[in-house]
Structure formats: C-alpha cells, structure tokens
Amino acid sequence: MGRMNRFMRNGHSLILAYDQGLEHGPTDFNEKNVDPAYVIDIANRGGFDAFVCQKGIAEKYHELIDVPILMKVNGKTAIYGRDPVARQNCSVSYAEKLGASAIGYTIYIGSQFEGEMMAEFGRIQEEAHDLGLAVVLWIYPRGEYVKNDTAPEMIAYAARSALELGADAAKIKYTGDRKSFSWAVRAAGSIPVYMAGGKKTKDETDFLRQAHDCISAGATGLAVGRNVWQSEDPLEFSKRLNSVVIEGREPETVLKTA
Ligand code: FBP
Numbered sequence: 338m339g340r341m342n343r344f345m346r347n348g349h350s351l352i353l354a355y356d357q358g359l360e361h362g363p364t365d366f367n368e369k370n371v372d373p374a375y376v377i378d379i380a381n382r383g384g385f386d387a388f389v390c391q392k393g394i395a396e397k398y399h400e401l402i403d404v405p406i407l408m409k410v411n412g413k414t415a416i417y418g419r420d421p422v423a424r425q426n427c428s429v430s431y432a433e434k435l436g437a438s439a440i441g442y443t444i445y446i447g448s449q450f451e452g453e454m455m456a457e458f459g460r461i462q463e464e465a466h467d468l469g470l471a472v473v474l475w476i477y478p479r480g481e482y483v484k485n486d487t488a489p490e491m492i493a494y495a496a497r498s499a500l501e502l503g504a505d506a507a508k509i510k511y512t513g514d515r516k517s518f519s520w521a522v523r524a525a526g527s528i529p530v531y532m533a534g535g536k537k538t539k540d541e542t543d544f545l546r547q548a549h550d551c552i553s554a555g556a557t558g559l560a561v562g563r564n565v566w567q568s569e570d571p572l573e574f575s576k577r578l579n580s581v582v583i584e585g586r587e588p589e590t591v592l593k594t595a
Contacts, residue, residue: 340471340505341529341557343438344386344405349583350558351575352407352531353380354389357562359412370566377401379566383575384583387439389560392427395435405438407473410461411454412443420480422450425457429464439471439505446498447491448480455502462503473560474504475533486510489517496525508533508560511547519554534561541574545588548581558582 344350355376357365369375373394380388380402387407395406410432413423423443432440442461444454458474465472476499478491485491489512499507508531512518522530532551538544544564551559559582568574580591 340439340466340469341473344407344471345529345557346386346583347585348557349552349585350386350529350531351384351578351582352387352389352558352560353383353385353404353565354534354560354562355380355394355566356389356391356409356412359391359414361415365563365567367567373398374401376566379571379575380404383565383572384579385575386558389441389562392432392435395432395437399436402436406436407439407441408432408435408437409441409443409475411457420448420450421445422448422453424453425461429461429468429470433468433470437470439473440465441473441475441508443475443477444498444502445477445479446495447478447483451480458502471505472503473506473508473531474499474502475508476504477510477533487512489513489520492517493521493524496521496530500524500526500528504528506531506557510535511551515550515554518551518556522555529557530555531558531560532556534559534564537563537567541568541577542588542592545577545581545591548578549588552582552585 387405389407410427411423411425462472476495478486487510492512496507506529507525510533577591580586
C-alpha cells in the first residue's frame, strides 16, 4: 500500500476524475463543467486527494491545480464501437515533468487487445516505479466476449488482474451489492480498491449509500467524476462524500446534519 499512502486520509481516499471529455465527449458537460477551471476548483476545495486528467489539461491548466495529479497516460474516444483498445499517449517521464504524482492506465480485460494493453502497462508500471510514482489501473472487463461488464465474477477477475499485473491500486466498477464487492476487494489482495463512479444517479442519496456500501465492503475509496461535477452543488456534495468515505459516517446521519 506504500506508494498510495500519500493519497490517503484516515486510510481512505477520494479522487476526482475529469478525463470524460476524451472518454465520452462533451455530451457529459454543461455550461459550467465544460470549463476545466470549474472542475479543478472542485478538486482543490472539495477535499480530494488527487485529480485525474489527461496530459493536455495538466499542461494547459497546471498553475490552477493544487492537489496531486493522477495523470492518465492512455485513453480512447467513445466513437469506435468494437473491442476496445486504449494506447499510451503520454510518456511516464513527460507526465512526471508536468508534475504528476501518480500514473493512471486503463486495461480492458476480455478485449481482443488486452495483450497489447497488458504489455504496454508492464513497461509503464516499471518506468513509473523507477521514478517513485504510483500506478493506478482502471480495469474494466469489456469487448465482444464480455456479456455483462459488472457481473461480480468479472469485477473480481478485474481486481485480481490488477494485483497480478503490478498495479498499486485498482479502479473497478461497482458490482451492485456489498457482498460481491467485498469478494472483489479480497481478490485484489493488498492493493487498495477504488470504485468508479459511473453515470450520475438521479438521487444523490443513492450515490452516498453506494459509496458507504463500497467502503464497508473494504474499498479504500472512490475515483468519481460525473456524480460530483454534475451535481447542482458540487462542493456541498463533496463534503457529504467526504463524511461517508473518509470519516465513515452513515449517509442518513450525514443528510440529517446537512
Ligand atoms: P465517472 O465517475 O464519471 O464514471 O468517472 C470515472 C471514470 O473511470 C473516468 O475516469 C472515465 O472517464 C470514465 O469513468 C470511463 O467510463 P466508461 O469507460 O465506463 O464509459
């Protein structure tokens, strides 16, 4: 767990993700959050342990970012619909030069291109560790042979793969219930597990409950984007998320005292 310690408070951690402009396109954005400066401000003031972005945002908005940068060094658009592959688009040394404190990489297990991504990740992981940087693996089952990308056995497989491939933390999707998620956390061994946020829930309380379930299932934290920066009041919502994830409070109590 050593390399991830700097991103933790109380043994837990909250990471704000803002790489959706590439991954999904600007359809995720509104008038406010289309502006990187708006989301960076949430990362700075909302109690986040790291900010996820691609190299372009880190380069162009560097002076605004006050939290550690977890830089994604691969990515893809949502345009191509077949088995996914995301190739490296930034070197580890350039990420470090831009001030990255950790490296992020996505592998789609089950894709016909998983081998390419695993090989690329292997090299990136070694380069990052040589520079003392932690490596967080976004690990998502996806492709023609993956019938259900959040099936518990698939998510546990992803978590275990992250451990065996040498990641310092695994970012996985929620399985839908606490029991199966706790098995995925077990499968990840000693590496911290982060839940990926997903589409914004209609009711913010539902997301707080899901966050609470993940933490009680043994997850270290959340790496979340849309549920925070699409919120009507992102700073207030971040405060509540901090209470649940970092302080371990029950969502109901958090809401009552809000
Ligand atoms: P969200 O909380 O907005 O889902 O962000 C988490 C994340 O992992 C982002 O880092 C990434 O852009 C996105 O989800 C990828 O999601 P998917 O590949 O499932 O569309």
